[in-house]
Structure formats: C-alpha cells, structure tokens
Amino acid sequence: MTPVRVAGAAAHFGRDLDAAMHRIEAIVRHSRRAGVRLIVLPHGTLGGSGADAPPDDLPQSFPTGDAIFDELRALAGELILCFGYSERDGSRRFHSAVCLTGDGVLGRQRKVHLRKHEVPWYSAGDSFNAFDTPIGRIGMLIDYDKTFPEAARSLAVDGASVIASLSAWPASVTQRTSQLTSDRQTRLFDLYDVARAAENQLFVVSANQTGGLGELRFLGHAKVVDPAGQQLARTGPKAGLATTEIDIEGELSRARHPDSHLEERRLNAYRQTVGPRKAPRPSEFAAPGAN
Numbered sequence: 560m561t562p563v564r565v566a567g568a569a570a571h572f573g574r575d576l577d578a579a580m581h582r583i584e585a586i587v588r589h590s591r592r593a594g595v596r597l598i599v600l601p602h603g604t605l606g607g608s609g610a611d612a613p614p615d616d617l618p619q620s621f622p623t624g625d626a627i628f629d630e631l632r633a634l635a636g637e638l639i640l641c642f643g644y645s646e647r648d649g650s651r652r653f654h655s656a657v658c659l660t661g662d663g664v665l666g667r668q669r670k671v672h673l674r675k676h677e678v679p680w681y682s683a684g685d686s687f688n689a690f691d692t693p694i695g696r697i698g699m700l701i702d703y704d705k706t707f708p709e710a711a712r713s714l715a716v717d718g719a720s721v722i723a724s725l726s727a728w729p730a731s732v733t734q735r736t737s738q739l740t741s742d743r744q745t746r747l748f749d750l751y752d753v754a755r756a757a758e759n760q761l762f763v764v765s766a767n768q769t770g771g772l773g774e775l776r777f778l779g780h781a782k783v784v785d786p787a788g789q790q791l792a793r794t795g796p797k798a799g800l801a802t803t804e805i806d807i808e809g810e811l812s813r814a815r816h817p818d819s820h821l822e823e824r825r826l827n828a829y830r831q832t833v834g835p836r837k838a839p840r841p842s843e844f845a846a847p848g849a850n
Contacts, residue, residue, distance in 0.1 A: 757788030
C-alpha cells in the first residue's frame with residue numbers, strides 16, 4: 560500500500576458547537592492541503608469534555624442519527640475523520656467516538672472503562688471492535704481506555720493496524736506543576752501511547768484536548784507512534800497537528816518479523832480472571848505446620 564499521511568490533533572473543543580464546527584473545518588482544510596488521509600480529533604470534539612462536569616453542565620449529547628453527522632460527513636469528503644462526542648441512546652449517555660468519510664460511517668466505539676466520577680452520568684460500552692477503512696483496519700480507544708493493555712490488544716487481535724486514541728486528558732489535579740510538559744499525567748499519557756503501539760506492533764495516532772475546563776488543564780501532546788514505539792511526530796501542550804507519513808503495511812511487516820507479539824502469545828499461560836483477584840488471607844502465607 561502507498562504510504563499515507565496521518566494527523567493527530569491537539570486542540571480545544573468546548574461547549575460552543577458553532578465554534579467546534581469552525582475549528583473542525585479549519586483543521587480539515589489545513590489537512591487536505593497537506594495531503595492528510597486520516598485525522599484523529601480529541602474526545603469531546605462535539606460539546607467538550609464531560610470530565611468532572613456537574614450534572615447541570617454535561618456536554619450536549621447526540622443520537623447516532625443526528626443531522627450533525629451528515630454535516631461532518633460532507634465536511635470530511637475523502638478524508639477519514641475520527642472524533643469523540645457524548646452519545647444519547649434513550650435515557651442513557653455514552654462517551655463515544657465515530658470514524659467517518661463523505662461516503663458514510665466507518666466505525667463507532669463507546670468508552671468501556673469509566674472513571675468513578677463518570678459512573679452516575681454515563682453508561683459503559685462493552686466491547687472493542689476494529690473496522691475497515693480506505694487505508695486499512697482501524698480501532699478506536701477513548702480516553703481512559705488506553706490505560707488498559709487489554710483494550711488495545713483486543714483491537715490488535717481484531718486486525719487493527721492503526722489505533723486512533725481520542726482523549727480529553729487533563730493534568731494532575733493532586734500534584735500540580737507549573738509546566739504541563741513536566742506533569743506526571745503528561746508522562747503517563749505519553750507512556751501509554753508508546754507502550755500500546757510497541758506491545759501490539761501497530762501505529763497509534765493520539766489526539767487530546769488543550770486549554771481548560773473549570774479547574775482542569777488539558778495536556779495536548781498529540782502524537783503519531785510507530786510499531787517500534789518511536790514517536791514520529793508530536794505536538795506540545797499547545798494546539799497543533801502531529802502530522803507524518805506512514806507506510807502501514809511495510810512498517811507492520813518489519814516490526815513483526817521475526818518476532819510477532821500477536822502470533823507468539825501463549826494463551827494457556829495467562830491467568831484469565833473475571834474481576835479483581837482477591838488478596839490472599841494472612842493464613843495462606845503461613846509455613847507448613849504453623850499455627
């Protein structure tokens with residue numbers, strides 16, 4: 560396959576939908592001029608982040624058939640556009656992401672792993688599924704989902720060669736620093752992107768919010784990571800596009816030869832658990848014959 564240009568966006572998207580649509584249009588226009596085929600936008604592209612939002616300031620939510628998705632399809636045209644939003648399904652809300660082109664929706668994903676403060680307002684998704692696109696098979700991770708190795712591995716097993724990681728990831732609220740680049744959450748955010756790419760030997764295109772929401776400061780640090788865990792392009796904490804050209808088939812083939820992490824797994828050796836494992840009782844550590 561011919562190498563393709565991809566971009567992960569660091570950008571601020573708040574509650575103002577008109578401002579969000581203008582920003583998306585500007586990013587698409589710039590990307591089209593640069594020859595980009597895949598654009599990954601942050602979570603909360605439509606309506607902003609729901610992180611720590613009080614119940615009277617939750618992002619606007621959209622059903623899957625809302626007319627705004629038709630507008631975005633027309634805007635995307637030949638480009639592949641991935642973005643996050645708050646989905647409404649009956650009485651339930653989900654943190655969701657959609658990937659589309661002018662021809663239609665390619666794939667959808669609901670956030671599976673919810674932080675505790677989200678549980679009262681949002682429902683959790685229940686699966687990770689990759690989908691076919693004009694540049695290959697893609698999977699999506701939403702925000703906290705990237706923390707769990709099983710999530711990215713599920714997409715890799717389902718044939719994803721690129722993971723679009725969409726975040727509204729803030730700086731630490733308990734260990735504040737003056738510089739976002741030295742924040743502990745920046746280190747973790749970057750670490751997860753690199754680890755998920757290297758352990759699954761695929762590309763990660765990571766996008767994140769910038770700016771602030773209430774007391775939260777978002778990290779930015781969009782990036783493109785290759786199957787060897789190298790950051791090919793990245794932004795800092797300010798708005799920008801991490802853009803680079805990648806040879807998807809070629810790089811995956813080189814990364815997985817001679818050692819293919821997926822093919823060489825030993826499933827019978829891995830502990831299969833449902834829920835957290837209970838801590839052992841003190842008596843289980845007692846020496847034989849001890850009282």
